[in-house]
Amino acid sequence: MLRFRKKNSRSNGLVAIHLLPEGVALACVASVENKRKLTAAAFLNVSDPLNNPAIVATSVSEAGMANSRCSLVLSSGEYQLVLIEAPDVPKEELKEALLWRVKDMIQYSTDDAIIDYYELPEDAFRGRGKMLYVVAADRKLIAKRISWLESIGLFPEYIDVPEMALLNIAEGLSESEAGTAVLYLNEKQSVINMMSSAGLYLSRALSYDHSVQIDNAVLDLQRSMDYFESQIGKPPCMRIIVMPLQVGETPLMMELRNNLGADVQSLDLSDVVESDEPLTIDLQQRCFVSIAAALRCEESK
The missing domain is CATH 3.30.420.40 (ATPase, nucleotide binding domain)
Known part of the structure; x- marks a missing residue:
């Protein structure tokens, strides 16, 4: 979702970060001996992390995640998810067409919105055309989040949302x-x-x-x-x-x-995720979405 690609990837692993009212949830998944493994996960009890990047950066470094590629998971109120019928346009024109299709359904103007989409299976919603979910977010908020990620030593490649991040576990x-x-x-x-x-x-x-x-x-x-x-x-x-x-x-x-x-x-995540980190109940409760986001299947580079 909402991909931001950097030319020079710094690490084989992918860190996912989820900002929550009570702190910051982090997870890192890397390829170890040709297997994807959760190599680290942590919850940082940091109040107001957006205004305390130095504190977060120290914790990110101590967790061994500094200088890693990153996926930021947006929280409730930071995005909208809209179900619509796909417009009949060429794929290269789809995002622009979707933006105009949802402009009256989202709280951002077409100039301020950044969008991506998730296609539903062909047989979804019988009797209707192809359906998809459009994810919309405020371009200015995304820009601020990207600057913050870079200030704490991470390299943003993806912006994700919980509904889609959960699919990385649920599909299997x-x-x-x-x-x-x-x-x-x-x-x-x-x-x-x-x-x-x-x-x-x-x-x-x-x-x-x-x-x-x-x-x-x-x-x-x-x-x-x-x-x-x-x-x-x-x-x-x-x-x-x-x-x-x-x-x-x-x-x-x-x-x-x-x-x-x-x-x-x-x-129990321990049943489906290979992990170097003990997946305690508390860690699963706090970091579930960040772990799910870090498990995304990445396209070949």
Whole structure:
């Protein structure tokens, strides 16, 4: 998403960084003996990191991530995700056409917006043309974030968003045609991704605290599963994967099991990610999105 390519890559590894209200989540994935491995992950308890780059830079260096290529994951309120039908234009003209298609749906002017897109599978939304998600962000905000990344010793190559970063893990867990609901839980903004045959068919953001509004979270997931089957035309959802790892039988996990006709599982990253770093519950809770973003499949250079 929103790629920024530097000519001279400094490192074989890719660092992903996610700014959160309580601090900064970092993760680095590198190729080790021809295998992709999480080589480092850390959560920095830094207040106001954007105005304290020197402190963050020191922590980045101490974590062994300095002078690395980087992917910045935007947080809630820093981007918009819009589902639209793809315009019938040549691929080289698609981004410009998309910008004009979504100009009345986003909060930025066409001059201030920077966009990218994610194409849905051909069979998504039967009876309609090809559908895709457009990601839009403020060009000025992105420029400021790039300057900040460079000030802390990182070299920006990608701008990502949680909904798409999660696919780096979810695609490998949803290879069957039977529906898989991926529920990522966060106090500020949770995400529902409806998957089939490793493809994303529907993404929804839940902008409330799931632990406080448990009934709403269950209802929104049920509606997404129903829509996935009735409107998109995919087989019924047979599995719900909850991310990050949940500690014990939480009230939400109990409600999901009691009210939805699907197998409910909570994902332990240790089961799907090879890591040099002990993947403690606390680390998974704080750094899940940054780890997912660092796992992106990069195109050949």
